Amino acid sequence: MSAVRQRILIIDDEPQIHRFLGPALDAAGYEPLRADSGQEGLRGIALWSPDAVVLDLGLPDMDGKAVLEKARAFYEGPIVILSARDREAEKIQALDLGANDYVEKPFGVGELLARLRVALRQRGQAQGPLAPIRAGAVEIDLEKHLVTRDGAVVKVSPREYEVLARLAQARGKVLTHKDLLTAVWGPAHAQDTQYLRVFVGQLRQKLEADPSTPTMILTEPGIGYRFIAD
Amino acid sequence: MSAVRQRILIIDDEPQIHRFLGPALDAAGYEPLRADSGQEGLRGIALWSPDAVVLDLGLPDMDGKAVLEKARAFYEGPIVILSARDREAEKIQALDLGANDYVEKPFGVGELLARLRVALRQRGQAQGPLAPIRAGAVEIDLEKHLVTRDGAVVKVSPREYEVLARLAQARGKVLTHKDLLTAVWGPAHAQDTQYLRVFVGQLRQKLEADPSTPTMILTEPGIGYRFIAD
């Protein structure tokens, strides 16, 4: 059992679905997150980066397929569609837009949970078990959501952690400004590179031995940033 | 279009399923493989290692769930279950035994194909990192966006990297001045060949053993440049 429960975001406008699915997920060992509209759902994905998403296609404020498409622009985790519509074309379209599964309403909770397990299982083995990432005296434990330096816990704000975690997970790969911004702030702020300068600067202040000559978070001018692990 | 079509093994005892699904898969660009019993199916998976498996749970010779379980002992690819039984417990059990999806009969071919695409898509992105390009002591890792020489990282500016990456990807083919200029600087600068002379010169300074007699980035007078990899 992991220390932190896997978080599942439910995007649905019907309160009874939340009342019904929330406790079921909780009982199954997940942490349910809630969004009541498409807009809220997209913000939730960007903000919380949940381990999986359950998305109802029949939302009042925007088309469910549009939500799916926008989400896929910056979210790679599993998305399970929930829908009362059982037209085959609808299913095919949703699946080809990047959904991992499609469950028709009315549905059995047991089946939905099983399908979530499948989606999470695939994601799990694709990424492998997440061990703490080390870089010099700094250690980043993604599972415990904890950053330490010389064994001491370093206080990092939520946004700072998000940026650091993305960089660390990329393992030496350059992440472009756009990659980071859409992942952490959402696609609406894909141009605000100044955010990154500020937050990377703060992380360097807290983590680098000499913040003015960084060895851990490197700048790739004109491109983005790169994290160097041991 | 890939040179070799992805192979899908259908395990089902009903001939009409094969008559029906075989041509559909073929038309969708896959190569259908056939097995008419559980035993035959397991042998088929081991023998052909198909890219995905469609497994009917209602087989005459052995229980479908047993086939699934045995298959998972040595096969990691996607397995989509097909079944006339719609009992929820049945679905949950199959999904937890390692199935990637569960489709009830009667089913639409379109939906089955869409679900196969989902399964294959997930598998596809799990593997396949592209190998670095080597040329003597120089290594270009397009994925990590990194250039090394004798193992040490070489500092290349964004424009320099763009030019180098295009040349390296062409793998020995000549790229004309126009090709490179439009790709890196845009069509507006398709005539500014002087840009290339400067940047190719800088790359040679950084990467060639003897910059005055280049062996990696060669000049094709009047045409363009060529990259020689190992």
Next chain:
DNA sequence: TTCCGCCTTTACGCTCCCCTTACGCCGATC
């Protein structure tokens, strides 16, 4: 309510990257 922490936004100095120009070399052509 007040206080505090975090995020956002603006301002400013600085580095270094890109573009440009100048010049010398080489081979082909006249």
Next chain:
DNA sequence: GATCGGCGTAAGGGGAGCGTAAAGGCGGAA
């Protein structure tokens, strides 16, 4: 031998992009 086009090298000016500091706003906690 003179001329010319294509190429390579060197160097400088301008500017885009980066890092840093700091102030204002917002929401949550005390």
